[in-house]
Amino acid sequence: MRHIRFGAAAAATLLALSLAACGDGSGDGGTGSAGDSFDIAFIPGVANDAYYGSVACGIQAVAAKSGSTVETQAPKSFSPTDQIPILQAVIAKKPDVIIIAPTDSKALYAPLRQATSQGIKVVLVDTTLEDPSLAEAEVSSDNVEAGKVAAQKLVELLGGRSGSVLTVNLSAGVTTTDDREKGFAEGLASAPGLKYLGQQFSNNSVQTAASIVSATLAANADLTGIFSTAAFNTEGAVAALRSANAASRVTIVGFNANPPGVQQIEDGTVAAQVVLKPYDEGVAAAEQAINALTGEPVTKQISTGAVVATKDNLQTPEVQKYLYSFDCPAA
Template sequence: MRRPLRCAGAAALCAALLGLSCAAGAADVKSGLKIAFLPKQINNPYEVIADDGGMAGIKEFNGIGKVVGPSDAGASSQVQYINTLITQKQDAIVIAANDANAVVPYLKKAMSQGIKVVTFDSDTAPEGRQLFVNQANAESIGRGQIQLVSKLMGGEGEFAILSATPNATNQNTWIKWMQDELKKPEYSKLKLVKIAYGNDDDQKSFVETQGLLQAYPNLKAIVAPTSVGIAAAARYISTSSSKGKVAVTGLGTPNQMRAFVKNGTVKAFQLWDPGQLGYLAAFAAANLASGTITGKEGESFEAGKLGKRTIGPKGEIILGPPTTFDASNIDNFNF
């Protein structure tokens, strides 16, 4: 059975996605490296942008890149792909994990055979990889979500979280920090009534939004820290009587959310550039596979147009802080 696969595109992708010339920052990287990206879901719009960014980076340093992955976000759905990539003797696997633990034994097997493993966007347990490329500091993302929704709600009322899957590492980490932020006195009038799960599926997220509005008639906001969830929630509310009454915010791409900002359904939301996240992960994997870094804290490497990056504690590399998008700036972004 053929697996879903996307290969590195033309050089034009480099320029279109990141405005890159295809040479900088690749001097220390071996040519011809085979690097495979394994997203949570092959058809997730956010993941597609991130993976395309990775392919653009691989194109720059003359690597051989491809994207393979499942069509669902189940905890063990990535295992068969890891096994295949081991058989193919890839130089590196870059994975956004659907589960922190389910894939670890298989990634450890990959590393034992000399394949470098980099997680990005959604981490595994530390023993399952050598580096983790994080979009932003997890604590700042979580706390920032509460700060933003509090502002949108006027500092009081009921709100719900519409997450991805119950076992999504990144979602759960952000939610943990959201709950911690809620303990501060300034949020004493905010009440988190429910954490719902749309499984990063558009239709399920749409139905979950409907269910939240029915179950909590006094709901003032939905926070969806997932690009699939925020778009589905906004789509439902945009054509319902809740438009203008229930705020929708969270993490989404500007292109995905632009229409909902323009029609007043969404006032503000946040994200980083997922294309740059994938691009940074590609360079991290290439430097690891080339031996210019080993994954130790304090080591640095050149990441093309993103410049010099340094490995932090526990093998973490951070892309940068998220941007808040609203009607005043959303047309300045195209991803």
């Protein structure tokens, strides 16, 4: 969910080029046949985000098998205010299916219900809705489990040190990051010597995340760990620790395998990043979308896994193949 700073138009161009580069790349399943050609609309959570670039590559890999087209339109920020007008414009074009990462679990329900009432099928990817019954399928990472993995990794990295731990989250109502915090809190509960300070919300702002961490440092001299649920928060946390000369005593575990997140591992400002599998999400979402359109059986809920990247394993194939990118894998 990282909004890398270059324009949305440039991101759309880059994403279009990356999808073209996918050619006839194939996914993990055999969904669709040469006679099944559909118009697929993909609406990610935000533009300029390599995570969603990887999701798009997975969608295109499956779509290419049936000659289906994929049109991607992304909001400039991760917010329903920016996403809903794009969704409404897409509905007006009447694609066969919309694959979408809702930016709010409640606010996106009504416009998506409008889509389904017009016969447009909906598949949810990455994030979901409070009431997902309107969707053909939900495809997401198991974010509760991934949050637990993040807690385990932080405890391991702290090596028995005691102190306070803070979560910096995005905004309430984003299902993925809410689940990450839930899993993290559960995973940290049994860790001896660590006091969990709970979560604070940056509302998608790097500056707010930095202010949260600065204030927490001032109020808690024993702050020893930070869990960041998304890239905005990690960037702010890194800046705040650097400004306070506290980077050497506070360990950050984040959720970002975009290029800047990889760089944070390489330069040591972040100890570990939880890496999800967005390409696999895109493949599964497109497979279920085409199954729904062709009358094949649909799997209503699909969860993909995660790995943890550190400086020690960053160059291993198991981690490298899941780093987020706009460059689609070769066929």
